Amino acid sequence: MRMEKTIVALATPAGNSGVAVIRISGERAKEILQKIIREDLDFEPRKMYLKKVYFSNLEDVCLVVFFPNPHSYTGEDVVEIQSHGGYFIAQKIIDELLTLGCTLASPGEFSKRAFINGKLSLDQAEGIMDLINAESEMQAKNGSSLMQGELKNIILDYQNKLTDILAEIEAKLDYPEYEYTENETSNILDTLRKIDENLTNLIDESSTGIKIKNGIKVALIGTPNVGKSSLLNALSKSNKAIVTSIAGTTRDVIEAEYEYNGIIFRLYDTAGIHESSDEVEKIGIERAKQILNEADIVLKVSDNFKPSKISTDKPYIEVFNKSDLIEIFEFKEIDKNCIFVSAKTGKNIDKLKEMIFNKTVSNKIDSNKLYLTNTRHIDCVKRAKSLIQNAIFQFNNTTMDIISSEIKSAWITLGEVTGDTNNETIIDKIFSKFCLGK
Ligand SMILES: Nc1nc2c(ncn2[C@@H]2O[C@H](COP(=O)(O)OP(=O)(O)OP(=O)(O)O)[C@@H](O)[C@H]2O)c(=O)[nH]1
Numbered sequence: 103m104r105m106e107k108t109i110v111a112l113a114t115p116a117g118n119s120g121v122a123v124i125r126i127s128g129e130r131a132k133e134i135l136q137k138i139i140r141e142d143l144d145f146e147p148r149k150m151y152l153k154k155v156y157f158s159n160l161e162d163v164c165l166v167v168f169f170p171n172p173h174s175y176t177g178e179d180v181v182e183i184q185s186h187g188g189y190f191i192a193q194k195i196i197d198e199l200l201t202l203g204c205t206l207a208s209p210g211e212f213s214k215r216a217f218i219n220g221k222l223s224l225d226q227a228e229g230i231m232d233l234i235n236a237e238s239e240m241q242a243k244n245g246s247s248l249m250q251g252e253l254k255n256i257i258l259d260y261q262n263k264l265t266d267i268l269a270e271i272e273a274k275l276d277y278p279e280y281e282y283t284e285n286e287t288s289n290i291l292d293t294l295r296k297i298d299e300n301l302t303n304l305i306d307e308s309s310t311g312i313k314i315k316n317g318i319k320v321a322l323i324g325t326p327n328v329g330k331s332s333l334l335n336a337l338s339k340s341n342k343a344i345v346t347s348i349a350g351t352t353r354d355v356i357e358a359e360y361e362y363n364g365i366i367f368r369l370y371d372t373a374g375i376h377e378s379s380d381e382v383e384k385i386g387i388e389r390a391k392q393i394l395n396e397a398d399i400v401l402k403v404s405d406n407f408k409p410s411k412i413s414t415d416k417p418y419i420e421v422f423n424k425s426d427l428i429e430i431f432e433f434k435e436i437d438k439n440c441i442f443v444s445a446k447t448g449k450n451i452d453k454l455k456e457m458i459f460n461k462t463v464s465n466k467i468d469s470n471k472l473y474l475t476n477t478r479h480i481d482c483v484k485r486a487k488s489l490i491q492n493a494i495f496q497f498n499n500t501t502m503d504i505i506s507s508e509i510k511s512a513w514i515t516l517g518e519v520t521g522d523t524n525n526e527t528i529i530d531k532i533f534s535k536f537c538l539g540k
Pocket residue numbers: 324325326327328329330331332333344345346347348349350351352353372373374423424425426427443444445446447
């Protein structure tokens with residue numbers, strides 16, 4: 103399907119940089135490129151040209167390249183102009199392209215066109231965004247697998263199996279007197295059960311996928327002055343939190359993060375919890391309690407080597423900080439929930455990271471596996487699973503046309519993952535969340 107508008111956007115972030123990439127897509131892309139370089143050139147596909155680009159009363163020497171349809175990102179004619187970086191120059195070139203006939207692209211419009219032109223499935227487009235937004239190795243790996251069609255292929259495989267069953271049932275619906283052999287019904291049931299089992303696995307493992315996507319929330323909780331902020335700095339190798347010897351230094355929640363074994367851990371340093379009459383500190387303490395509720399794991403920090411009195415129903419680790427102040431030659435684990443560390447010397451900080459990892463994700467993660475990380479995909483797979491289960495449960499107690507209708511619905515629901523069967527409003531909504539120029 104061809105679009106009427108030829109769209110333009112900056113594909114690189116706005117700001118000062120070595121180069122800026124301006125992307126144009128649509129029927130008029132080549133003609134507009136010829137106008138801005140003031141040359142009637144018949145571009146060789148995908149070949150870089152060094153050309154002067156004219157805009158306002160200025161000019162820049164740019165690299166330009168033409169990707170004729172359908173061999174381009176969007177499947178349309180695409181032009182890329184690499185100008186010198188800098189907010190001003192790139193913006194002025196875009197202004198000129200707008201006067202020459204381009205329209206400003208909306209967020210995600212390039213990817214949406216790629217999807218409409220069959221260059222990408224919906225989940226592949228979402229994978230590209232995951233890859234762009236990735237902050238950790240696992241997020242990048244998962245985004246890349248999605249982008250390369252790993253989930254799409256799984257979904258297509260299930261859809262094909264369902265199609266085979268549907269073909270078999272539909273062919274026999276015209277012959278109401280047809281009696282299914284035991285072999286035929288058990289083959290259909292076996293296939294449905296296998297799909298159900300695979301979908302169930304995908305759903306079960308998606309809790310790990312969500313952790314990969316969102317990161318693990320780690321709350322640092324304790325009484326004032328025990329070294330929570332110092333620990334946040336030590337764990338994240340940053341200087342984000344203010345550290346002083348004055349009790350009650352931290353008021354607002356301070357956030358920092360670190361990556362461990364490909365996973366992002368989000369640290370939340372909070373105000374020391376105690377009875378306070380200070381108005382500002384009281385608000386900070388309330389926020390600390392809120393963070394305690396939202397955390398995936400809590401570090402109960404103390405500096406007197408006694409377990410903290412703060413109670414939580416979340417998984418937690420007792421962290422005895424300032425261990426450099428006592429003479430322990432060999433730190434012994436009292437139990438699996440407790441560790442002696444020193445934010446000051448860095449002692450056992452890596453061991454603490456390992457403990458946090460083991461308590462939150464360990465053993466549940468296989469770096470070669472594709473996890474469902476997107477709530478939209480998880481929702482589709484859950485609905486498809488429930489339809490398949492309906493078909494299985496009713497199999498021996500109802501007519502084949504009812505079974506067939508459940509299977510058809512499951513097929514359609516699975517198709518929503520790849521965007522095969524979505525309506526236009528949903529598609530628009532999904533792409534509107536993408537970034538500009540993508
Ligand atoms: N010796 C030693 N001192 C530490 C260690 N960690 C923190 N401190 C000191 O303890 C004091 C308090 O540290 P903070 O990190 O500000 O403590 P906090 O728990 O964030 O304190 P509040 O924000 O007031 O609740 C500072 O003087 C730190 O230098 C440590 O491992 N060893």
